[in-house]
Amino acid sequence: MNQHIIQTSNFSGKTHWDKAALASLIEAGRIHSRVYTDPELFELELDRIFSTSWLFVGHQSEVPSPGDFQTRVLGRTSVIMVRGKDKGVRVLVNRCRHRGAQVCETETGNTKFFRCWYHGWVYDTNGDLAEQTGDEAYDDSMDRKAMGLTPVPRVENYRGFVFASFAREGETLTEFLGGAAAIIDLMVDASPTGELYADGGSHKTEYRGNWKLVGMDGYHPLHLHASVMETIHRDPDSGIGSTHRSNPFDDTAATYTRDFGHGHSMLDFREHRIKHYEQHSEFIKKTSGGAEYIDAMHKAHGEERARMLLSISGDPHLGLFPNVQLIHNQIRIVTPLAADHTQVEMIAVRLGGVSDEINANRLRHHESFYGPAGAGSPDDTEVFERVQRGMQAELNPWLDVSRGMAREFTDVDGSTVGRISDEVPQRGIFRHWIKLMTQS
Amino acid sequence: MSSSMNKASLSDWQMLREVELFLFHEAELADGNQYEDWLELWTADLLYWVPSNDDNLDPQKKISIIYDRRAQLEDRIFRLGTKHAYAQRPQSRLTRLVSNIVLDDFDTESGGWVSSRFVVVELRNHVQTLWSGRMRHKLVREDGKLRINEKHVFLLNNDTPVGNMTFII
Ligand code: FES
Ligand SMILES: [Fe+2]
Numbered sequence: 001m002n003q004h005i006i007q008t009s010n011f012s013g014k015t016h017w018d019k020a021a022l023a024s025l026i027e028a029g030r031i032h033s034r035v036y037t038d039p040e041l042f043e044l045e046l047d048r049i050f051s052t053s054w055l056f057v058g059h060q061s062e063v064p065s066p067g068d069f070q071t072r073v074l075g076r077t078s079v080i081m082v083r084g085k086d087k088g089v090r091v092l093v094n095r096c097r098h099r100g101a102q103v104c105e106t107e108t109g110n111t112k113f114f115r116c117w118y119h120g121w122v123y124d125t126n127g128d129l130a131e132q133t134g135d136e137a138y139d140d141s142m143d144r145k146a147m148g149l150t151p152v153p154r155v156e157n158y159r160g161f162v163f164a165s166f167a168r169e170g171e172t173l174t175e176f177l178g179g180a181a182a183i184i185d186l187m188v189d190a191s192p193t194g195e196l197y198a199d200g201g202s203h204k205t206e207y208r209g210n211w212k213l214v215g216m217d218g219y220h221p222l223h224l225h226a227s228v229m230e231t232i233h234r235d236p237d238s239g240i241g242s243t244h245r246s247n248p249f250d251d252t253a254a255t256y257t258r259d260f261g262h263g264h265s266m267l268d269f270r271e272h273r274i275k276h277y278e279q280h281s282e283f284i285k286k287t288s289g290g291a292e293y294i295d296a297m298h299k300a301h302g303e304e305r306a307r308m309l310l311s312i313s314g315d316p317h318l319g320l321f322p323n324v325q326l327i328h329n330q331i332r333i334v335t336p337l338a339a340d341h342t343q344v345e346m347i348a349v350r351l352g353g354v355s356d357e358i359n360a361n362r363l364r365h366h367e368s369f370y371g372p373a374g375a376g377s378p379d380d381t382e383v384f385e386r387v388q389r390g391m392q393a394e395l396n397p398w399l400d401v402s403r404g405m406a407r408e409f410t411d412v413d414g415s416t417v418g419r420i421s422d423e424v425p426q427r428g429i430f431r432h433w434i435k436l437m438t439q440s
Numbered sequence: 441m442s443s444s445m446n447k448a449s450l451s452d453w454q455m456l457r458e459v460e461l462f463l464f465h466e467a468e469l470a471d472g473n474q475y476e477d478w479l480e481l482w483t484a485d486l487l488y489w490v491p492s493n494d495d496n497l498d499p500q501k502k503i504s505i506i507y508d509r510r511a512q513l514e515d516r517i518f519r520l521g522t523k524h525a526y527a528q529r530p531q532s533r534l535t536r537l538v539s540n541i542v543l544d545d546f547d548t549e550s551g552g553w554v555s556s557r558f559v560v561v562e563l564r565n566h567v568q569t570l571w572s573g574r575m576r577h578k579l580v581r582e583d584g585k586l587r588i589n590e591k592h593v594f595l596l597n598n599d600t601p602v603g604n605m606t607f608i609i
Contacts, residue, residue, distance in 0.1 A: 107599075201493055201502035206601040226524035231515050343601045348503040360500040364507060368515070372605040373490065373506050375519055378527035382604060385565075 017044060019438050026434045029402030031426075033391040035433070036210035042339035049322050049436045050075030050336075054156075054163045054176045056324035057081050057091050059198035059331060059347075061160060067110045067125050073335050074164065074323075079152060080104050080114070081162060084126040089157070091164040092127045092149040103149065114149070123149050159188045160196055161324075161331075179413050180264040183318045187326050187349070189305075190314025192296035195352025198331055200363055202347040203371035209384035211336035214344065215429060216265045216319040218257055218420040219403065221249045224383055228375045248272050248420065255420040257404075258411070259428030263321025267420065273311040280311055289355020296353060313362075314351065319425065321432055329362045330370065340388050346370050346377075401426040455548050456541065459579065462586045463538050463556060470608040471534040475517045478608060483580060486510050487590040490609060495574075495594040505598065505605070525606070532607040536560040538575075551580040551589075562607065571609065572596045 017040060025032040034041060055074045058081045062070045069082040071094060078094040080103075094102050096116040103114040103123060113130060114123045120133035127149040132138065152164040156173035158181060163173050174181065188196050222229060248255045254271035273280070284290040297306040319325045325332040335343040348366050350359045369376035391397075404422025411417045418424035469478040482488075490506040491497055499507050508516060519525055537559045546552030553576060560571040578590035593609050595602075 199501075201497065201504075203492055203503060203505065204599070204601040206603055224526065227519045227522040227526070230522050230524070231519045234515070234518065235511070345601075350501075356500060363500075363503050364512075367504055367507055368512065371492065371503070371505050372602045373609070375516070378604040378606045379525075382527045 017041060022434065022438050026430050027398075029405055029427070030398045030400055031430055033394065033397045033399055035430070036212060036388065037339055037391050039339045041437075042210075042336070044437060045336070046075045048439065049433070050166075052165070052167045052170065052439070053322055053436065054165045054171075054173055055322070056320065056331075056333060057155075057162045057164050059160050059196065059349075060089055060157060060162055061197040061199060062108070063089060065110065067112055068108075069104065069111060069125070070108045071104055071106070072333070074152075074166075075336075077152075077166070078102060079164070080149070082125050082127075085124065086126060088126075089155070089162060090127055091152040091155050091162070093152065095150070096121060097129065097147045097149065127151060159184060159194075176262060177320070178262060178264070179260040179415055180262070180266075180318060180320060183260075183266055183316045184326065186309065186312060186316040186318075187314050189301060189309055190312075191351040191353050192293070192300040193353035194300075197350040197352060198347050200329070200348030200350050200359070200366075202345050203374075203377075204343065204345050205372050205377065205381060206337075206341070206343045207381035207384050208340055209342060209381070209388035210339055211322075211334050211342040212429065212433075213384040213387060214319075214325070214332075214334050214342070216257075216267060216317070216325070216425040217423075218249060218255070218267045219423065220383075222247075224379050225376055227379070228369065231375065246272075246276070251419045251421050253420060257418045257420060257422050257424035259416040259424045261414070261428070261432070263319075263429045263432035265319050265321075265425030265428050267317040267425075268417075269315070269317060270308055270312055274308050277307050277311045280313075284310065284358070287355070287361055288357040290358065293354045293358055313365075319429075321429055328370075329366045342384075344381075401430070451548075452543070455546065456543055458548075458586065459543060459546070459554055460541055462579065463541060463554070463577070466588070467536050467538050467558075471536055473520075473528075473531050473534070473607065475520050475608070479513065479517050481588050482510075482513070483582065483587045483589045484510065486513060486588065487592075488513050489591070490593045490595065491598060493599045495598070505595075506593075506609075520606070527604050527606040530564065533563040534560060534607060544576075546579075549581065551578070551586060553578055560609065564604070569603065571605070573598075 025035055057072055058070050063081055063083040066083050066085050066087055069080050071078060071080050080092045080094050081089065082092060083089055094104050096103050098119055098121050101116050101118045103116045121129065122131035124130045129144050129147045152166060153168045154165040156163055158173055158177060161184060188194055247253060248269055256268040258266040258268045281294055284294060294310060297310055301309060315328045316326045323334050329348055330346040331349060333345045337343060348363055367374060371377060401423040404418040404424060408416055408418040408422060408424055416424055466481055486509065488506055488508040489499065490504060492503050492505045520528055538556050540557040542555045544553040544555050546554060556575050558572060558575055562569045562571060573596045574594040576592040577588055579586045580589045
């Protein structure tokens with residue numbers, strides 16, 4: 001997100017966190033707070049999670065034309081997602097093959113070449129070395145074809161979402177996403193043409209707390225966001241209210257927490273929101289192009305699915321471990337900077353095949369809750385910082401995540417399901433976390 | 441310098457002084473977290489706009505940090521006034537300087553556009569944060585009084601990650 005702040009590690013691989021010590025951090029229904037506070041564990045996470053797992057890099061629509069690029073930070077590594085002159089999307093390490101300078105210092109743009117300012121080596125948008133200044137000084141032992149910008153070993157794309165992995169081998173993206181792939185579809189299919197554009201701008205925020213605090217939590221809204229709930233009660237059509245008809249966070253509501261494995265989790269509002277389809281479709285129809293949108297959705301997806309997709313407004317409310325969430329109208333990228341420092345970028349998406357007014361409404365809806373001056377996210381980051389401060393007290397270092405353990409069940413698709421306020425996502429995330437942290 | 445120019449600049453000065461005092465008053469209310477009184481400064485229809493990532497963007501195509509019409513600004517002020525606006529508990533302690541005030545396209549009778557620069561020092565939870573940037577106000581005269589019809593705030597750092605900005609900027 002900010003290419004000037006990059007984790008540099010002098011972590012030597014030596015640690016007192018052997019397998020047994022790591023395993024002792026996670027128990028059934030409780031978690032030791034060191035997982036959020038320990039700087040050495042943070043370094044281990046960069047090695048064992050961010051250097052092995054599939055990571056979200058960006059959406060292909062961020063680089064629509066040859067030469068378009070977008071830099072991002074994956075763990076400690078600054079990368080360039082670039083559409084090459086051959087039209088392929090690559091993820092290249094942002095580091096000159098000569099003596100290591102970053103070759104791209106701009107977050108986004110269009111270019112023919114990446115020129116390293118230090119000694120002038122030039123790379124093309126496919127990453128190949130195009131020019132070596134004073135190349136007569138190198139003899140044939142310099143294999144120029146092998147001196148291009150280092151590609152991240154594996155890159156795959158699911159419906160426009162580009163993921164990369166530093167592990168040369170391992171599970172495929174399909175295996176990694178598992179049941180969560182069908183939930184990504186909920187966002188993409190909110191467009192009747194199946195086109196999503198991550199070009200609505202973004203909110204960039206940061207907080208002094210651990211990256212895993214972002215999580216997925218259906219227990220807090222009634223409490224932490226009480227001020228928003230009060231505001232919604234004044235006008236259900238205003239801002240965030242338009243998708244939160246009646247109370248979705250009540251444990252008697254048809255809303256659920258869902259754990260897909262791999263630390264992927266969801267707040268599942270589908271069943272609840274579909275009950276309010278008529279109200280919500282009236283709300284959509286008030287916008288210019290609204291009736292056409294509803295019509296196009298029915299044609300594209302059939303009655304039943306169209307009603308569900310419209311009811312949830314393309315909000316999958318999905319967290320993909322470790323670094324991306326799809327919430328309301330946003331792709332949210334979580335970038336860990338230190339055990340107690342995290343950046344979050346919320347990129348607003350635009351739906352293809354709908355009117356400008358509908359997309360503009362979705363932007364207004366996003367702004368009402370999210371971003372540094374929104375009604376919701378600042379309360380979230382405020383409490384994450386409070387948690388980080390609170391966890392410094394280690395007299396009794398355990399965090400309780402047992403809510404709903406006795407009532408969770410396994411659904412037909414294999415996911416674990418609980419009521420909306422149950423800590424199913426927290427347990428799912430740490431079940432996967434400990435697996436990755438103790439892998440050899 | 442001719443005497444007519446002196447006269448022109450003198451009447452400009454009076455106009456400028458009135459605008460200055462108005463912006464200083466707005467700054468006082470914002471610094472004091474006097475939300476309701478600050479809201480009173482606005483006209484019935486309004487736009488309070490803080491763009492995100494860039495100064496020149498189309499708010500119908502790109503997300504803003506704040507894009508409030510009357511209904512949203514009323515929601516914002518209402519919410520800040522509830523007991524549970526935790527991002528402002530404790531409230532920010534603020535002190536701001538408004539300067540470099542220039543009347544761009546302004547007349548005494550009807551008002552117009554005013555440019556200025558600002559620096560806000562915020563203290564919250566023992567952390568001091570500096571915010572700064574450019575502002576444009578569209579002021580209109582209603583019943584003899586200046587009111588804010590539009591306010592655009594171009595933060596110097598609107599393209600870098602920022603923390604909690606829930607006070608009145
Ligand atoms: S470090 Fe890039 S050209 Fe020398
Ligand atoms: Fe929240």
